[in-house]
Every structure is written in C-alpha cells, then in structure tokens.
Amino acid sequence: MINSPAELEQLRQEILSKRNSNKARISICAGAGCLATGAGKVIDAFNAEVEKAGLTADVNVKGTGCPGFCERGPIVVIDPAEICYLQVSPQDVPEIVSETIKKEKVVDRLVYSDPAKNEKAIREADIPFYKNQERNIIGNNIKIDPKVIDDYLALRGYSALVKALFQMTSEQVLEEVKKSGLRGRGGGGFPTGIKWEAARKAPGETKYVIVNADEGDPGAFMDRAVLEGNPHSILEGLIIGAYAIGSHEGYIYVRQEYPLALENVGVAIKQAREYGFLGRNILGSNFDFDIKVHRGAGAFVCGEETALLLSLEGKPGEPRARPPYPATSGLWGKPTNINNVETWANVPLIINNGADWYNQFGTARSKGTKIFSLVGKIKNTGLVEVPMGATLRDIIYKIGDGIPGGKKFKAVQTGGPAGGCIPEEHLDIAVDFDELTKAGAIMGSGGMIVLDEDTCMVDVARYFLNFLTQESCGKCSPCREGVKQMHRILTNITEGRGKEGDIELLEELAMSTGSASLCALGRTAPNPVLSTIRYFRHEYETHIKEKRCPSFTCQGLVSYYVDPAKCDACRICFRECSSHAIIGGKNLIHIIDQAKCNACGTCFEVCPARFGAVIRISGEPVPARIPDEMRIIVRQRRVKREKQDERSLHTD
C-alpha cells in the first residue's frame, strides 16, 4: 500500500532500476486480434525458448495490449532495439531468439516489407502504418502487460493522479479539462469539462462517475483495445474525474462479450486497490473512491446513457427523455457523469502535460487525437489513432494502404450503424466532429468501414437499418415504426419490388424518424439512408426503375446461368451448389434451375477461369434453357479441344 506521493516515486525508481534498459524485452501483442491468429502459442514458444537458452534472467517476455496493426498480427516488438516483427508464428521463435536476442541480428523475412513500393522497415516507428499516426493513447499498449501494474507505473502511470490530488484543487482539474477542449468520444462530442461541471454543481452528497464501455457498433473495437491493453489509463482518468466532480463511487459498464477486457479491468482494479490508488484515503490525500464493474448483456441501445443507467439499476435498458440529464438525475436519481472509455483515457494525458500541450493536436473545435477502427475493404485493417483534422484520404491511403485486389474505392462509412457514407469527392475533408456531420456522416465512436466498387450502396443502407431495427428498444413509436418502415422499403428495393416514389417516401420517413425519436438511436438512424441517397441516388433509381443492381450484390436482382458454349461439364459448380440448383452430369452441359437458385453466386466463383461458363446478369432476362438433346454436345467439344491442345503442343 502506497501512502504518499514520495512513496510512489520511490517505488517507481525501484521498478525502473530493476528494469535495466539494456535488458532485452520481447513484447508480444496479446490483444484479441493477435490471440485469434495464434499469439498465445507465440508467447508460450518464447517463454520455452528463452528458458532453453538459459536467458530467463536476461530477457523479459510479456504479452501486451494491441498496438493496432491487427492485419499483420501476431506482432512482436523487441526492445531496446525497437525491432518489430509481423505475422510471427511459433516456428519463427527459435530463430528470433538465436539471431536477434543472442546476436542482435534482424530476421529479415519477418520485418515489414512492401515489395511493390520497395519499402522495408525494421523499427515500429518507421512502418508506414504507424508513421502516419499520432498514438497518444494506444502507443503505450505494446509496452504494457495489462496484468502488471508496474508496467504502467514505469511509464509515468498514476503521476497525473498524484498531480491532480496533491498539486491541484478539484476546481483547477476541472478548469484544465475544460481548457483542453476535450469532447466526448462516445459519439455526441459533448465538451467533457462542461459536463463534469454540471455534475459537480448539481446538489447532493452522493455522485457517481461511469465509464461507458458498452461499445456496440459492429466492427468497432477501439474501446476494447484500451480496456484490454491499458486498463490503468482508464482507471486513472476516472479517479481524476471523480476528484474533480466530487464523486466517491464509480462504475465501469462493460459488455459481457468482452471477456478479456473484463478480466484485465478486474485485475487492474484489484492491483490499484492493493497499491492504494483506489479505496479510502488514496495515497494519503484524504480522497476516497472505489470502482465496481457491471457486465452489460450486449444490447446496442444500452450504450445510450439513460438506457445504460437503467440497465445498471437492474431494469430493462430503455432510453428516457432528457432533461433531467444524468448530471443532475442519473444513477438512482443522483448526479452522475458518464464518459466513454477513450474520453477517460485522455484525462491523464491532459493533466500530466497540460491543456496547452493537448491543444496542439486537432482542429479549432475538435481537440486531441481520435482512435478509429479501420475495417472493410482496406489493406491494413486495424486501429489507427490520428489527430482530429487528419483527412480521410490520409487515413485510408497512407495508413490503410488503400483498397486490396486492385479494386476502386467507393465510399467510407463512418460513425457506426447510424453513421453515413462518404464518397470519393469528399475524401479530403478533415475528420472532426463538425466536418463529418456536414458531409452527412458522424464521428460516432470511431467506426470506419471502407467500401469498394463491388458494394451496393442501397444494400449497405438496408444492412445498417436491419441492425437498427433489431436494436431499437421499441419504446418510442417514431423509432420503432420509422426505422422498421425504412428497412422494409429498402428490402423491397433490393429484392426487386421497389416502386416510383420510394426514394421520396424514404426521405420523408427519415425526416420524421430523425426529428421525433426519443433517443439518438432513432434520431441518427436516417443517416445511412439519407447519405446514400444524397451521394448514390442513381443506384436507388437503377434498382427501382431497371430492377438492376449495378454491383451484382442484391440477390433478388441477380441471376446466374450457364453459357452452353463455354460449359465443360466439369461438375465443380454442380458439387458446390448448396441449393442443388445445378442440373448436370458427366458430359452434359450444366443448367441452372432458376426456380431453385438463390443467387448466392457460388457457381460463379467456383467455375474455373479457363471456362468462365457461369454468367452473372442483373436487370435482364435469363436466356431460354437449351433443349436436352443439345446438352450432350460437350463430349465432342472436349475431344475437339484436346486434339487442338495436342496439335499446338507439337507445333510448339
């Protein structure tokens, strides 16, 4: 138990002196992404190999948080040389230990390389994916074993708390956060300091502070990475916030589907209590504060703050009208301040470095950095942290390395399921709260899904509206009925039942749902619809008027048939078709039974390129089936082709 700032400083010095900076450190990302690609076995292999080599005393092996480059995991970083190895397997481990650890030589084949651009990078900081980021929050993840509090302390951990408790009054802490311009990272972008002030000023002895770690956006994992990788940064931010607001009890609301985050947060709280960062008389400051963890059952709407509060109270998670705002009447009717995981993780940085330092990052009205989960049709999937104001183009092309498979970019969907789609012509906008909103999208909590030319934008809108229909709590009718009706119209359009007037009806429904819904789920649900109509109206028109899906995505508007002149009766599509829709046989030209075909496209994908016999069409009729007696022709065709092949072989 640490009882004073001096004792903490002494402990920090002891930790640092034990960690001889020349001692080799092998950090293996143990984030959920890398664990899924085998990081657990890589960690075991390193431990075994280091022991076998008799280096246990000289080398420190640890599993860490996610540094973001999940696409190339498992990631291994060797310090102090800062060598970064990508896609490491257990088989690579003996060579890394014998070459890099023992002889300080780089294993060339494991470092970042891009032969197309003739680029190579050994150090983490030189890899283009990282070079173009500003990783104030997730940069430390690879240096920290989240289950070891000393790792956090070695990196100035809890020094912001000491500064706040012993060098600043609670008013000064509040003023610093206000001055920093920090805005909430959970979606609304509300100024954090103003919200804290409202809770602080609200009458009442008992006040609560809450971490919103519900993170329900499909494809988003920013909060999970911070919870799993650097949980003490969130705890430290929360304790500082509690001090500024005058709260002595906090909650972390984590979705049940995040088991590793729950485990690491649990361990972090236990260790923080043992060290004296939580509990009574924290570090001898007379300030008391403790935290409980609440597991959410995984409903998207429970991320909405008023629904989250009810869920915490053990009631069904349904949003309620505001005011009263949680700042005055929150958990059990008491003043409550709720912030997102990333918002809390910014607080120690602001207190340690000052609001002026923080202000250097970002735009006039959106300060600091923002973490995005970059997913979809992008070469470098992962977590990226950039200063507010970075352009979408830089994020997608400099960090994400563009679109795979030589495909063209079509749009980027930002802001989670209720976000919007931004097309190519707006790729140069500066990403911040206001600019994204102007472009018809939102920042949301940081989801960023890249879509390529093969994406149908009507189907994208339908997909997100489907999610929102499922997740709407159903309490208010504009959201319950409006979102459902928009989804129904979009489904009709994608299944070939669209009619004149549907676009206008969608726009009308979007307006009424957006303006009359109780919470931001319904109020933002029109975004996917309106943004796709705004930028891709022609696709809607093509679906409705020509019954055609230009990207061949909407199964209801796409048909497949076998070109009899090209079919070789190889039977591959016959075998692969799960609907048994292919009528085929040895030496018999195959036919697709249109009544059974569900247009899944498997036959199109598996038909060998040398035949290219399966034809995909949309907006045109399927050619008439050839008579059965014509189907036998394939055998003569094959014999003829084999003879031709033989002849050309002899001529060669």
Ligand SMILES: Cc1cc2nc3c(=O)[nH]c(=O)nc-3n(C[C@H](O)[C@H](O)[C@H](O)COP(=O)(O)O)c2cc1C
């Ligand atoms: C449907 C819905 C889901 C939400 N989900 C989350 C979430 O998962 N995490 C989060 O921090 N905020 C979420 N929010 C926003 C919260 O209501 C609230 O604004 C936020 O937690 C406040 O923290 P901040 O000021 O730090 O952004 C959601 C809002 C809505 C309408």
Ligand code: FES
């Ligand atoms: S999980 Fe390892 S880099 Fe993201």
